[in-house]
Amino acid sequence: MSNPQDPFGHNSFRYEPVSYGPPGGLPYGVPPAEPLDYPESVEPLDYPQAAETLDYPEPTEPPVNxxxxxxxxxxxxxxxxxxxxxxxxxxxxxxxxxxxxxxxxxxxxxxxxxxxxxxxxxxxxxxxxxxxxxxHAAPPAASGPPPAPTVAPADLAGLLPGLPDVKKITGDQNLATGKTWDRIASNSREGHIDRPECWGSIGPGGSDAYQVEAVFGYRASEFSDTSNAANSQQVVAAVAAFREPAAAAKQLTQLLSGWRQCGGEVKVTLPSGQILTFSVSPPTDAGNGITTIEVETKGLRRSVRAIAAKANVVVDVSLSYAATGTTTDRSKPAVGITNYVLGKIPG
Known part of the structure; x- marks a missing residue:
């Protein structure tokens, strides 16, 4: 008799075994699955190609400095x-x-x-x-001009003009040979001068005008014309030798310095007490290294002095004449005698 609660006639509490087929098969009562119908070949998907790579410029190196x-x-x-x-x-x-x-x-x-x-x-x-x-330096003398020849004391007399030469240069045929000196005279015997530096200006060869210790030879000659007291004339030509040319040049500089300082009046007191006043002119360049001055003893005599130096010799010439004499250019014969002596000095 069937259970009214089970209209299909099943007993829900009864175990009914399930029979299986061979291993690997489907359980009985389950219909076999239909095989899948795959296409024979599957076309690959057509993916779009990758975007082309961007063309960036290669980095450049900085330039070389x-x-x-x-x-x-x-x-x-x-x-x-x-x-x-x-x-x-x-x-x-x-x-x-x-x-x-x-x-x-x-x-x-x-x-x-x-x-x-x-x-x-x-x-x-x-x-x-x-x-x-x-x-290896050469001696100093070899690089410069040869030293000037020196004049020995014994040769000084040969430098001075003789009487015929002095007559020819001065034009005075009445001149006669006078005294000679072989040493510088001492001015103290001839009086006192108010300006000692001016001895070398008023007369040649004074000891106060020369560096006597440096002089190692001296010669002076006198020529006089006393035929006419109103037009008398006297020439004294002197030469002083030094041991070297530099000493002679130094002496000339000293004499010229005294001449430049002695412009104006110079007074000399003679041993007799008589006072002589000399007027000294400024020095004048006479050419050929010769310098002249004019000296006047007021009311008595006038004179022209000329000095120069060559080698180791200083030339000192004085030409004096009466103040009442002719007014010819007396400096010209004084310069002429000086040039004569310079021409006799070697070098």
Whole structure:
């Protein structure tokens, strides 16, 4: 009898075993699944090709600094310029980032190396030249003109003109030979002068006008014309020899200095007490190294003085004449006698 609660006649509490087919098969009562119908071949999906790669420009390197290159070049041509260009290049490279720093450093190093070598070479050359010059220097006399020949004291008389020469130069045929001197006279015997530096201005061969210790030879000759007291004339030509030309030149300078200081009046007191007043003119250049002055003893006599120097000899000439005499140019014969003596001095 069927259960009224189970209209299908099943007993829900009764176990009914399920039978299985062979292993791997489907349980009985389950219909087999239909096989899937795959297509024979599957076409690959047509994906769009990848986008083409963008063409970016290759990165460029910064340029090489021009100063760096020039520094390396000028290190061999002119090292100071190479050093300057190298420093300029390094400064620009730090500022701009350009290449060439190593090049600039090499240029600077080479430049300073060459500069150092040149300085060392110059110092060495100068030292060698100085040593060589000291060792092989020629005597000073060899590089200059030969020394002027000196006149010995014994030859001084031959420098002075004789009577015929003096007559010819002065034009005075009444001249006669007078005294001679072989040493410088002492002016103290002839009186006292108010301006001692002026002894050499008013008369030749005074001891106060010469450096007597430097003189190692002296000669003076006198020629006089006393035929006419109103037109008398006297010539005294003197030469003084020194040991070297420099001493003679120094003596001439001293005499000229006294002449320049003695312009105006000079008074001499004679041993008798008589006072002579001399008027001295400024010096005049007569040419050929000769200087002249004119001296007047007021109311008595006038004279022309002429001095010069050559080699180791000083020439001192005095031509005096009466103040009442002719007014011809008396300086001309004084200069003529001086030139005569200069022409006799060697050199």
């Amino acid at each position: 021009a100063f760096a290159t020039l520094s390396l070049v000028f290190a061999f041509l002119f090292a100071p310029a190479g050093a300057i260009l190298g420093h300029l290049g390094l400064a620009q490279i730090r500022r701009t980032g350009e290449r060439g720093r190593d090049r600039a450093m090499v240029g600077v190093a080479l430049s300073y190396a060459f500069i150092t070598l040149v300085v060392i070479a110059l110092v060495g050359w100068a030292a060698v030249a100085a040593i060589s010059s000291n060792q």
